[in-house]
Amino acid sequence: MVKKKSMVDKPTSTLKEREVLEMVQDNPFCAQAYATFQTENHLFFVLEYMGEGDLEMRIKKTSLTLPTIRRMSAELLCGVQLLHSRGIFHRDLKPANILIHLNGHVKIADFGAAETGMFGRYLEEDNGTLLYYAPEVINEEPHNQRADYFSLGVLLYEAAFGVHPFFRERDVSRLLFSIVKETPFYPEDADPNLVDFLQKLMCKNPDERERAIADIQHHLFFQDINWEELAAGGTEPPFPVRRKSHNKQKIKIINLEDIMNQDEAIVDQHEAISAREQALFNGFSFISEEWIAIQE
Known part of the structure; x- marks a missing residue:
């Protein structure tokens, strides 16, 4: 989670990261993003659990x-x-x-x-x-x-x-x-x-x-x-496997609507940004095909 207020003077890095995360969705050697979304005051990255x-x-x-x-x-x-x-x-x-x-x-x-x-x-x-x-x-x-x-x-x-x-x-x-x-x-x-x-x-x-x-x-x-x-992901990993992955279980409990509602309830009014500043983050949100498949 990133506060929009802290990024209004430098939105490029956050938007660039979101762009690249979407570009590397099928690259197994890069950290994956399931989704990015925003509320009035925050930017959210939903990433795979490492x-x-x-x-x-x-x-x-x-x-x-x-x-x-x-x-x-x-x-x-x-x-x-x-x-x-x-x-x-x-x-x-x-x-x-x-x-x-x-x-x-x-x-x-x-x-x-x-x-x-x-x-x-x-x-x-x-x-x-x-x-x-x-x-x-x-x-x-x-x-x-x-x-x-x-x-x-x-x-x-x-x-x-x-x-x-x-x-x-x-x-x-x-x-x-x-x-x-x-x-x-x-x-x-x-x-x-x-x-x-x-x-x-x-x-x-x-x-x-x-x-x-x-x-x-x-x-x-x-x-x-x-x-x-x-x-193809068929080789022995560099590091030992310590425990089973629970990625899908963790993803399923995320409710984006609840997060959005909570965001507006807890936000400090000093963090509010103007409509012009909101426009800096247009196009930030996306949902991956894997996210859609998991939710189904």
């Missing part, structure tokens, strides 16, 4: 095995490639935006910084989280979806080794220099195929990075991955 937290939380709790990193990398790579095939530039890939489903699979989430229609286009303004910026973003150069692969490399490095690959002290200028100029350290016992895979993702030059990842699914790091089975 249940196992995010990758940032998981990394802090425990070290990940190489098979887990391999399967997770494959799923996230598929997710990013599907986003890009639809002209979507995520722009904020980081561990906190990778969610873990009850079934053990990972999904890309949080599309508030995303840009759509990225077919042959380049952006100049930055967006996202500084720690995961690609060098071309830091250098204020025109950039596109290739920057997502650099961010993916950074988050996978964190997942594999438990630390950020570049300078991490509270010195922003030193951090930026490190991302643009320095090479990450790799432990001596690190899997060589994993190291080579990460080096390709975190290639400093975006043109060289694009060439490096052009056939990345055939990289030796993924020699045990059956990509067709992965796309």
